[in-house]
Amino acid sequence: MARKYSKHGPREDLWRDDDDNRDEAPPPPDCWLCERPCGETVIWHHPVPKSRGGRDTVPMHPICQNMLITTFTNSELQRYGLDASLLRIEPRVEKFIAWVAGKDPEFNAPLGKKKQR
Structure with missing residues (x-):
C-alpha cells in the first residue's frame, strides 16, 4: 500500500509553496x-470554424471575435x-483594427448583425 505522507520529513513540507510569485498573475495574452494585449475577458476563438474541421484556438478580445463573425462566412x-x-x-479588418487600436x-x-449573402 502507498504512503499518504513522506517518511523523510514533516507533513507541512508537502504543502509548502516554493513559488514566491504566486500572487502575481501572468500577463494577458495578445x-x-x-495584436493588442487582452484584458480580463479573453475569448478562445476557433480561427477555422469547428464546423469546417477547426481544432486550434487563439486568444481574442470579444469585440474582435464579434467583428470576424459578423464580417466573414x-x-x-x-x-x-x-x-x-x-x-x-x-480592407474591412484594416479599418476595424485602426479604429480599435486606441x-x-x-x-x-455592438457591431451590427451578420449580413445575409
Whole structure:
C-alpha cells in the first residue's frame, strides 16, 4: 500500500509553496487579430470554424471575435485559416483594427448583425 505522507520529513513540507510569485498573475495574452494585449475577458476563438474541421484556438478580445463573425462566412474563415496576417490586409479588418487600436482592452460595442449573402 502507498504512503499518504513522506517518511523523510514533516507533513507541512508537502504543502509548502516554493513559488514566491504566486500572487502575481501572468500577463494577458495578445489578441490574435489586433495584436493588442487582452484584458480580463479573453475569448478562445476557433480561427477555422469547428464546423469546417477547426481544432486550434487563439486568444481574442470579444469585440474582435464579434467583428470576424459578423464580417466573414465560415467558408471564408476556413480559407484564411490560422494566418491572421492575411485577415489584417483585408480592407474591412484594416479599418476595424485602426479604429480599435486606441481603445481600452475591455472595450466592447455592438457591431451590427451578420449580413445575409
